[in-house]
Amino acid sequence: MTYFEDLRVGMRTEVGSHTFRADEIKAFAREFDPQSFHLDEEAAARSHFGALCASGWHTAAVCLRHIVLARQRQEAELRRRGEAVARTGPSPGLRDLVWPRPVYVGDTIALRAVASRPDVGLRVARHSGINQRGELVYSVLSSTFIERRVRNPDGVQA
Amino acid sequence: MRAFEDFKVGDIMEFGPLAITAADIKSFAARFDPQPMHLDEAASRNTVVDGLFASGLHIVCLHMRLFADGVLHDSTSMGSPGVQEVRYLAPVRAGDSLTLRVEIISARPPKSRHEMGLVNFLSHMVNAGNKPVLEMAATLMFGRRAAAAANGVAV
Numbered sequence: 001m002t003y004f005e006d007l008r009v010g011m012r013t014e015v016g017s018h019t020f021r022a023d024e025i026k027a028f029a030r031e032f033d034p035q036s037f038h039l040d041e042e043a044a045a046r047s048h049f050g051a052l053c054a055s056g057w058h059t060a061a062v063c064l065r066h067i068v069l070a071r072q073r074q075e076a077e078l079r080r081r082g083e084a085v086a087r088t089g090p091s092p093g094l095r096d097l098v099w100p101r102p103v104y105v106g107d108t109i110a111l112r113a114v115a116s117r118p119d120v121g122l123r124v125a126r127h128s129g130i131n132q133r134g135e136l137v138y139s140v141l142s143s144t145f146i147e148r149r150v151r152n153p154d155g156v157q158a
Numbered sequence: 159m160r161a162f163e164d165f166k167v168g169d170i171m172e173f174g175p176l177a178i179t180a181a182d183i184k185s186f187a188a189r190f191d192p193q194p195m196h197l198d199e200a201a202s203r204n205t206v207v208d209g210l211f212a213s214g215l216h217i218v219c220l221h222m223r224l225f226a227d228g229v230l231h232d233s234t235s236m237g238s239p240g241v242q243e244v245r246y247l248a249p250v251r252a253g254d255s256l257t258l259r260v261e262i263i264s265a266r267p268p269k270s271r272h273e274m275g276l277v278n279f280l281s282h283m284v285n286a287g288n289k290p291v292l293e294m295a296a297t298l299m300f301g302r303r304a305a306a307a308a309n310g311v312a313v
Contacts, residue, residue: 031219032219032222032226033226034223034226034227034231035226035231035237047236048236056237057215057222060215060218061191064190064191064213064215065190065191065192068191069192072192089207090207090211090246091214091246092246093214093243093244093246094241094243094244095241095243095244096243097240097241097242097244098239098240099237099239099240102237140241
């Protein structure tokens with residue numbers, strides 16, 4: 001992981017993609033978002049969505065998984081090269097989240113992170129998901145506390 | 159069934175409590191947020207927030223579940239266009255029990271669509287000690303009574 005000082009606005013990372021299956025859409029919905037258009041094909045067909053679609057939080061959760069795994073791959077690469085890895089803290093939250101279009105069964109969503117202007121000690125990034133037709137289905141501004149290169153807890157300049 | 163017209167500004171609803179276990183925390187994390195502080199008691203020691211705690215998105219999903227069970231299952235819900243803000247205010251630990259309080263901030267029918275209306279909520283989740291752990295401002299879409307009745311839905 002780059003340190004706070006290394007963050008550059010506009011830095012873009014393609015973190016992976018995911019194809020949503022009907023069984024995982026329903027399993028997520030049973031656990032966290034039991035609304036009929038996420039659970040049942042026939043009910044979804046009668047709804048304004050027209051077909052079974054994923055909970056918006058399911059899309060958010062899949063995106064988070066890919067963001068975390070991409071960061072862990074990047075950290076492993078830095079360690080392999082013998083470079084210091086910045087510690088990251090918890091997230092204070094997220095804002096400006098939109099779901100402009102539903103994610104339907106069989107849709108493949110490409111996930112990416114683009115660095116936004118950092119806040120005090122915070123890495124801020126726009127995470128987004130784009131379907132196979134190039135349409136935005138999910139976007140959020142996410143923030144995470146991130147270690148500074150100077151005055152790290154060991155008192156050693158990194 | 160609750161339609162758009164049934165949501166009144168200033169109404170406050172309360173749902174829960176919902177208990178969260180270490181197994182719940184690790185199961186969500188393994189699937190969606192595989193970081194050590196959400197996966198493993200030993201690895202989570204001496205991290206920035208000391209000890210195992212739930213992924214923030216896990217708490218958001220529990221918020222969704224409480225809201226779906228409390229309101230949406232018997233409503234003209236049409237999903238959500240988005241969320242203005244989520245703030246994680248305190249870590250949620252194994253054994254915590256969460257209660258959701260939701261206040262209706264605004265309810266407006268958009269000019270361009272007569273079949274539905276937008277309802278803005280401000281919600282707070284608190285733990286058993288009444289300490290706030292999450293705050294969310296979000297918008298939901300609900301079918302209007304006349305449109306739902308025209309579609310054969312009893313409202």
